[in-house]
Amino acid sequence: MAQKKYYVVWQGVKPGIYDSWEACKAQVAGYDHALYKSFPSLAEAEQAFNDNPWKHLAPKEKEHRKVSSSHSSFIRQSLAVDAACSGNPGRMEYRGVWVEDGVELFRVGPIAEGTNNIGEFLAIVHALALLQKSDKPTPIYTDSVNALKWVEKKKCNTKLKQTEQNKQLFEWIARAEKWLRENHYSNPILKWETKQWGEIPADFGRK
Secondary structure: OOOOOEEEEEEOOOOEEEOOHHHHHHHHOOOOOOEEEEEOOHHHHHHHHOOOHHHOOOHHHHHHHHHHHHHOOOOOOOEEEEEEEEEOOEEEEEEEEEOOOOOEEEEEEEEEEEOHHHHHHHHHHHHHHHHOOOOOOOOEEEOOHHHHHHHHHOOOOOOOOOOOOOHHHHHHHHHHHHHHHHOOOOOOEEEOOHHHHOOOOOOOOOO
16 A cells, blocks of 8 residues: 655645645646645644745755746746845845835835845845745745855854944844744745846845
């Protein structure tokens, strides 16, 4: 008798956990950028569903999806984040924009003595917290490789030193790191392919 499997659908018609391939297939067949995987136990499936899908997808599958995404269009039902900084360090601000229609969902700052990478990191965490209330793992786009790594490690690995002027900024960083440690999320955090798609929709347009 074949071993029972449980299928996690992070991104599909209706994200969730399914106990048969037929039920899973109905959620992912023909769905662009579907994210799903089978697990041998319900406990593993439940843990994975509340986690970042990219931690569970095989390296080859990751690479395949990266290649595919670079040659296809971006996901319109998604949120894009970006930061702007006047100087390095300097007055920093960040914002999140709904990709499909360009509507700004949040904007924070400017705040003194920040950096672009810190802004990108805070923007991703802000987006994750905002989307946590949703019942589906909406993708988040960023064009910052450093911010992607920092979020994955749950640590803002900035070399910026804390001063009296940027004390509030470091309080924001501590709060963001705490949120990452204490919360699970299933939203894929994806690299915005600027060369293929142009500037990220959340770009402040100050280059």
